[in-house]
Amino acid sequence: MNRKANIYDVAKLADVSHQTVSRVLNNHPSVKPATREKVESAISELKYRPNQAARQLVTSQSRMIGILIGGSELYGPWAMLNAMEREARLAGYSVISISVLPDSTQSWREAIEQLRNLDIDGVITIALANKIIKEVEKSLATATIVIVDTEPSKKFDAVNIENFIGGKLATEHLIQLGHKAIVHLTGPTDGYEGEQRCKGYEAAMVEAKLKPDVIEGDWSIETGYRIGCEIAARKVRPTAIFTSNDHQALGAIKALNEKKIRVPQDMSIIGFDNIPESAYFSPALTTVHQDFDELGKLAVERMLIQLKEATTHDSITITPKLVVRESTQQLKVGK
């Protein structure tokens, strides 16, 4: 008899009923310590482990969390996914991650379909466009949903950094250094984060009575590079650029380097994210730090709370921090 032990095998060995074994497994209070001990030793003797499928069948709870990641952005979502996976594992949940091509309806339909088939308990979405969120909400009505990097809503728990404050922080840093002609390269306009950072930039500019100068971007290095070239070619050049993420900053720096515009002497650049590489750019990038790890943990935390006892929906935020390095510098007088 080489098959895996089941709850009846344990029951027989411990000389109790299967139900008592079940109670021990589920930490039911009304089990005598002596009985519990008997059962536990039987469990370890038989190397018994409960069958999740059977459990799931009867409780209709999968103890699985799905994570939907929009876009192909590299560092942020990956870092968050890591944190979420670890946090969920600690709570006895497993994580199924699915990355969705943001532009492909097909892609996210398939993803949602898969999550439905698995009877997932909860879904965390990262940086999904609003229209996709709507679809998720409709199709996964029975699941608990927590949204990250997305516009807060009364229907879900939302976890975000203060993107507005971050954008303002970055811009104010440049203003304090004496810059007046500051360009902002945004993220994609249909995303919450980019939008908020841009609003923060505009608010800071208006407060300082400066004219905002916004160029629409899409998070990609390529765009940073292209816009860098474009700015280099301008007759009247700005003296500082605030890119909405570090990747775009990298591209921009590259472009400026090629055009012999020195950073930071001729042009200050500030990014957003504080990816691990940014400290090692040449020059090291001044940026706004967001704590992806913390963000991921918070999202899972909220998920677990909602899963236990559906409460009212919260919007949770983390404050970003300015990290000053070498790519920004006091504007030289007389320029």
Place this chain on the structure above:
Amino acid sequence: MNRKANIYDVAKLADVSHQTVSRVLNNHPSVKPATREKVESAISELKYRPNQAARQLVTSQSRMIGILIGGSELYGPWAMLNAMEREARLAGYSVISISVLPDSTQSWREAIEQLRNLDIDGVITIALANKIIKEVEKSLATATIVIVDTEPSKKFDAVNIENFIGGKLATEHLIQLGHKAIVHLTGPTDGYEGEQRCKGYEAAMVEAKLKPDVIEGDWSIETGYRIGCEIAARKVRPTAIFTSNDHQALGAIKALNEKKIRVPQDMSIIGFDNIPESAYFSPALTTVHQDFDELGKLAVERMLIQLKEATTHDSITITPKLVVRESTQQLKVGK
């Protein structure tokens, strides 16, 4: 009656037995087309979807693949995970990814425990140390295992790039440019990839009758930076560095920049991986490209084959390609 439809509901509506419905679901051949059609329309009318837990309970197949990722390396594993997840989804499998801290016994024991609890069909490991693989093998004896970025073994399917060839390619490129004093910064020595790349380097050096100069690294940017500083401080400096990944190259470039050693004029640098950022380093990094996407797809493909019909174990490799950009240059004569 608002509960989810089950197989009996479908059977009743289609006026067949539940068993016939099951046959339709599983594409059993002996179902009359007319019957199949009846059942299918009942399915879509009731919005029926089979309960995976029940299926899993009786078949004891989870249709889930676990992916164990060792280390905190950023781009490579993430890119592969993405590719694997997509490929697996296409085949009707779900992916549970777990990232393991390579040094923490606790961490990977927990991970394996989780995979066992879930009755996972197969496990793909990415860049795991050999001792961990052994543990995985022991603990997950019933699961099919495919190893990626790891020393091939007769016990598993292995998917790798030709790390040796890649290392040789990189070194030969430098040699062809006239370099003779070439330092190699390795990956961690207990990992297969780094070891092989280093061997490729040594082979190329010996062939060219040059003396290998190996420094042990660990993939991290920080180490690249530290070693860059160290090399800058040497009295007799090499003229070229081959770092075993792009991140270390980034760190090294930064260090050399700070010490006013110009890349590539005073020092050629070649990396390995071809991460998306590397084309935008200053200078753009010459490197060895490895196709993570393809690697991920191949791993899942092998997994699916093994899952269907356990065959003999293969070792599959992909050939890396040299990507020449700006960070390497012909050695100036007279130097």
Place this chain on the structure above:
DNA sequence: TACTCTCATGTGAGCGCTCTCATTCTGAGC
């Protein structure tokens, strides 16, 4: 002593599916 009441445990049903085996239907072959 008879009575509740609580705590500890046992019993049987059923979650939704696939398995095996039994039965019915079909049409070719004589």
Place this chain on the structure above:
DNA sequence: GCTCAGAATGAGAGCGCTCACATGAGAGTA
């Protein structure tokens, strides 16, 4: 028309667990 193989379908059991409910053993009360 009858037989019989093979195709098409049905019936029932059982996967391993938790749920609701039943039962029994003591403790507390009158």
